[in-house]
Amino acid sequence: MTPLLEVRNLKKYFKTRAGLLHAVDGVYFSLDKGKTLGVVGESGCGKTTLGRTLLHLTEPTDGQIFFEGRDITNPAKKDLRRLREDMQIIFQDPYSSLNPRMSVSEAIMEPLILRGGMSKSEMLDRTRQLMDTVGIAARFENSYPHELDGGRRQRIGIARALALEPKFIVCDEPVSALDVSIQAQTINLMLDLQEERGLTYMFVTHDLSVVKYISDEIMVMYLGQVVEKAPADELFCNPRHPYSKALLSAIPVLSIHNKKERILLRGEITSPVNPKPGCRFMARCDYARKECNRPQKLEECSPGHFVLCCRYQEITDK
Amino acid sequence: MEKKRKQLRIFEIWRRLKKNRLAVVAFFILILLILTAVFAPLLAPHSYSQQNAKLANAPPSARHPLGNDRLGRDILSRLIYGARQSLQMGIIAVAIAATIGIALGTVAGFYGGWVDNLSMRLLDIYQAIPMFLLCVSLAAVMGPSLHNAIIALGIGIVPGYARIMRASVLTVREKEYIEAARAINASDARIILKHIVPNAIGPLIVQITMGVGSCILAGSALSFIGLGVQPPVPEWGAMISEARKVMREYPTHALYPGLCVMISVLACNLLGDGLRDALDPRLKN
Structure with missing residues (x-):
């Protein structure tokens, strides 16, 4: 079966005054229909840029993207329009991703208007249906975003998508x-929708407890590179990359008996502008050796579990 | 349903504006001035151009409540008709400037890059010429008349509007909802008209009301030096200019039109001030 989405060696560089900023640097992954890929990493690791590049909100510098087996790396304008009906995005901040001068129904109707081919009353029906699907009461139809709370706003974002x-x-x-109680509601809504409609998600987040709950597979990113990629359970039980270990050790545990050892990272995050060819995590890694200066290769340490570290075996043995 | 919503928004702005007494007073003064201009033929007791040598520089009387000017024309009637010219100068000139300014500023701000650079550098050059001097030379080249004065004024004040709009567009452009519109295939034209302009225009509305006041003033100045409205058509600035010759003997001839200019400019500025507060959602309560 061809995967729904496949990405090969995707790169996105930004020109800055200091040099080339490697926001996304050689990312490979494939994603099957109906699955969820979690992408985690700290701020500035390129996870948002990766998502935006897939949707051509910014153009990739290099690499290839395949959607349902078709190459969509450089789509023609007409194809891009159709592509965006198949690929959508839910934005991070529901406070800035909605136009403050558009009412709830106007905002949800906008994609329908832009696609065309529907009468006004059909669009209105569809809008109400969508509002019902995402759980916004019909009485909010003519409200404006600033009159709603964050959870409802994000539901509008979901309805638009x-x-x-x-x-x-x-x-x-x-x-x-969103605050925690609303987070749970929103995530459950998204999971329900996935089940109902067979949606495929790429879930970008820095919140590890969320990503564990929702993902089938998890990709850990650091400075534009995928440092580890594994099925969700495997990654949480058996992280191999030093960065993933540190990241996972930061999850609070509700137990006083088995205290987990917290791995504290020291030092500044390396600059993503003109990075050296070696391991990018080296400057903060406790296990760094000379061989880490060489370019690293993604290795499969167990079936479906990939890691970008030349010393993962030695580290695990310790 | 949608219309009701729009009306509600206007009510909401009006409700907030009402809290500012001065702005409300200014608003009614402006309405009154506009009505005066529109219904001038009905309101004016006499013709604005009827001369009467016997009544030259006559003091106020029952028939001529504000007296007569040096050609014996009724000053009150001239003031009432003058409102037409003066308000036209203010409103139309600002409308011209705001239209060009919004278009230029939005395109420069939205597309950025060389488009932005080119248009802003042109505006720099433009602004290096003193605004009033520019208006004077434009009006002089095109020939003195009301319409040419309005056009000259309108063109003269474009840079201010374009810059404000550009700055405002620059902040709106970075908002996530612009990207969200892109993601659902919105064209540039739609993004500009539906998402950018409505959200960026706030600061400009204030500038527009204030601009009307300064345009009336500048228009009066143009008329004063003879480049605006031509006699015998009355205009407040032109009336002051004429009264200058008899200023020492009959200071009221210049005083009345001067007061009219002052009141309308003040009303515009106060309304602009009030609108700024009423339109800013952060100052909601």
Whole structure:
């Protein structure tokens, strides 16, 4: 079966005054229909840029993207329009991703208007249906975003993304701006929708407890590179890359008996501008050796579990 | 349903504006001035151009409540008709400037890059010429008349509007909802018209109301030096200019039109001030 989405060696560099900023640097992954890929990493590791590049909100510098087996790396304008009906995005901040001068129904109707081919009353029906699907009461139809709370706003964002019945949705930290009780509601809504419609998600987040709950597979990114990629359970039980270990050790544990050892990272994050060819995590890694200066290769340490570290075996043995 | 919503928004702004007494007073003064201008033929007791040598520089009387000017024309009637010219100068000139300014500023701010650089550098050059001097030379080249004065004024004050709009667009452009619109295939035109302009225009609305006041003033100045409205058509600036010759003997001839200019400019500025507060959602309560 061809995967729904496949990415090969995807690169996105930004020109800055200091030099080339490697936001996304050689990312490979493939994603099957109906699955969720969690992308985690700290701020500035390129996870948001990765999502935006997939949707051509910024153009990739290099690499290839395949959607349902078709190469969509450099789509023609006409193809891009159709592509965006299949691929959608839910934005991070529901406070800035909605136009403050558009009412709830106007905002949800906008994608339908832009696609065309529907009468006004059909669009209105569809809008109400969508509002019902995401759980916004009909009485909010003519409200404006500033009159709603964050959870409801994010539901509008979800309704907009669903309006064109996409197959694949990039969720760019969709719950990080919401408070915890609303986060759970929103995530459950997204999971329900996935089950109902067979949606495929790429779930970008820095919240590890969320990503464990929702993902089938998890990709850990550091400075534009994928440092580890594994099925969700495998990654949480058996992280191999030093960075993933440190990241996972930061999850609080509700137990006083088995205290987990917290791995504290020291030092500044390396600059993503003109990075050296070696391991990018080296400057902060406790296990750094001379061989880490060589370019690293993604290795499969167990089936489906990939790690970008030349010393992963020695580290695990310790 | 949608219309009701729009009306509600206007009510909301009006409700907030009402809290500012001065702005409300200014608003009614402006309405009154506009009505005066529109219904001038009905309101004016006499013709604005009827001369009467016997009444030259006559003091106020029952028939001529504000007296007569040096050609014996009724000053009150001239003031009432003058409102037409003066308000036209203010409103139309600002409308011209705001239209060009919004278009230029939005395009420069939205597209950025060389488009932005080119248009802003042109505006720099433009602004290096003193605004009033520019208006004077434009009006002089095109020939003195009301319409040319309005056009000259309108063109003269474009840079201010374009710059404000550009700055405002620059902040709105970076908002996530612009990207969200892109993601659902919105064209540039739609993004500009539906998402950028409505959200960026706030600061400009204030500038527009204030601009009307300064345009009335500048228009009066143009008329004063003879480049605006031509006699016998009355205009407040032109009336002051004429009264200059008899200023020492009959200071009221210059005083009345001067007061009219002052009141309308003040009303515009106060309304602009009030609107700024009423339109800013952060100052909601």
